[in-house]
Amino acid sequence: MTGPTPVRIDDPADARLDDVRDLNHSDSRPDLPGGKGLVIAEGPLVCERLLASRFPARCLVGFPDRLAGFLADHPGLPEDLPVYEVTRETLREVAGFDMHRGLLAAADRAPEPGLEEALDGARTVVVLEGVGDHENIGAIFRNAAGMGVDAVIFGNGCADPLYRRSVRVSMGHVLRTPFVHLGGTHTTWQRRLEELRSAGFRLVSLTPDPGAVVLPEALADAAGDAYERVALLVGAEGPGLTEHAMRATDVRARIPMAPGTDSLNVATSAAVAFYERDRSLGFPGVRRG
Template sequence: MRYVIEDVNDPRLDDVRNLKKSDAHGEGLVIGEGPIIVERLLASAYPTRCIVGFKAKIDTYLSQHEVPDDVPIYEVTRDMLTEVAGFDMHRGLLASADRLDAWSVDEVIEGAQTLVVMEGVGDHENIGGIFRNAAGMDVDGVLLGSGTADPLYRRSVRVSMGHVLRLPWARFEGGYTNWQHKLAKLSDAGFRLVSLTPSEDAVHLAQALKGAEKVALLVGAEGPGLTEHAMKATDVRARIPMAPGTDSLNVATSAAIAFYERQRSLLDF
C-alpha cells in the first residue's frame, strides 16, 4: 500500500530517521538507497520493512518494478526527507529491511573457489567497494577478520551497489592476535592463502596465483595493511608491481586487480 505522509514526526518514518547516527552506531536495520539498491534489497533474503521516497521517484519505480503487497510505500517531499534523514537524500528513494544473521564460515567456504579475506578494514566505503568488485569478478564469498567493520552499514551497502546483500560473507571469531588461527580452516579445505602486500620481498601476484585451484586473497586496512600475524598464517606473500615513486593502491583497487588476476589464472584450468 502507498501512503502520503505530511508530518516529519510520523513514526512510520522512524526507520529512516537520523541515518548518519544509525550508520555510525550500526543500529539495527539495513538501508538501501536509490532504485538499483532498493530493487536488490527487495530481491534479497533481508525482509523489507518499507520504502520511502519522493512522488516522482516512487512513480517511476512502480512503473518498472513490482513491490510486494505487504511492503508499505511512504511518499514524502524532499524537504521532509532531508529533515527526517538528517541530510539531503537526493536519490529520492530508499528502503529499510531487517537484518539477518550472517552465514557461517563453513557455509561461505563450501563450494567456493575464490574468496577474499579482509583484516582491519574499517572504512565502510572500502568494504562496499571490495564487495562490489568481488561480485563483479566472480569471487564466491567474503570473510572478515579482526577489526573489519560491519558490511551492512548504510555506506557499505550503498558503495557495494547492494551486492553485499547477495554475496555470502561471514566473520572469523577471535581478536587481533589470534583470529588468524581460524585461517587453518581454509587451508584444510584446499585453499592457497595469498597475502597482498607492497613489500619488495613478496612475489609477483601472477606467480602467487599460478596453478592454484582454490585461492583466498587477504587484504588489510589502508596504511598499515595486513598484520604480520595474518601474513605468517598464509602460504605466500604477493605484490602488485608499482611504478617508481609509488608504493601502494587503495585497498578496494588492489583487491579488484587481484580478483582480475585470479580470473586470468583460472584460464589455465
C-alpha cells in the same frame, strides 16, 4: 499483478518514518548494530537489490514520482510491504540531509551463513583484516561481484559492511555476496584460516614487500596451472596485514608497481588481485555471462 499501495505522509515526526530517521546522526542512526541495526538502501538499483535479498524488508520510502516508477517496474512486491510517499522537504527533515536519490528502503539484518556454507562451491574468496573504512569495504564488495569472487570473509578490526555508506558504495552487492565474520581477537582470529586451508584454499597475502613473489606467480603452481581454490588476504590502509596474518598464509605476493610507488589503495589492490585471479582461471565469469 497487484502490489503495495503507497501511503502519503506529510508530517516529518510521523513514527512510521523512524526507520529512515537521522541517517547521518552518529548516535541514533537506524543502521547502528547496537541500535535498530537496520539495513538502509538508497536509490532504485540498491533498493531493488535489497528487496530481492535475504534481508527482511520493513518499508519503502520515496518521492511520488520515484515511487510510482519503481512500483511500476516491480509489480511483484508483497502487498503488505509498507510504502510511504513523502516530499523532498519532508524526507530531508526526517533523514537529516537532502536525499536527492528520492528512494529508500529499510530492512532487518539477517543471520550470516557459517564459514562452511560460505565456502561451499567457492573458488575465490577475499579475507579482510583491519579494513576500517566503510567506502573501501563497499568498493571491495563491488569489485568482488564484478570479478568472480564468491565470498568476503572478515577477520578482526573491520568496519560494519552493512553501514549505509558501505551498502551504497557497493551498489548493493554487499546484500548479495555472502560474507562471514571469523571472530577472535587481533592475534587469534588468524587461527581460523586453517579452516580455509583444510578446505583446499591456497592462502595468499597481499603486501608491498619487495621480497614477496609477484602476484601471478602466487596464483599458479610450478606448471603454470591456476590453483583450484584461492583466498586473497588484504589489510588496512597504511599498516597492511599483520605479521600474524601473513605467517598464517602460504605465500606473500606483491603487485608489480612503478618505481617510487609504495602501495595502492586497499580496494584498488583487491581489484587488481581479483582481476589477476580471474585471468588465471581464464575469465570464467565472462564466459558464463
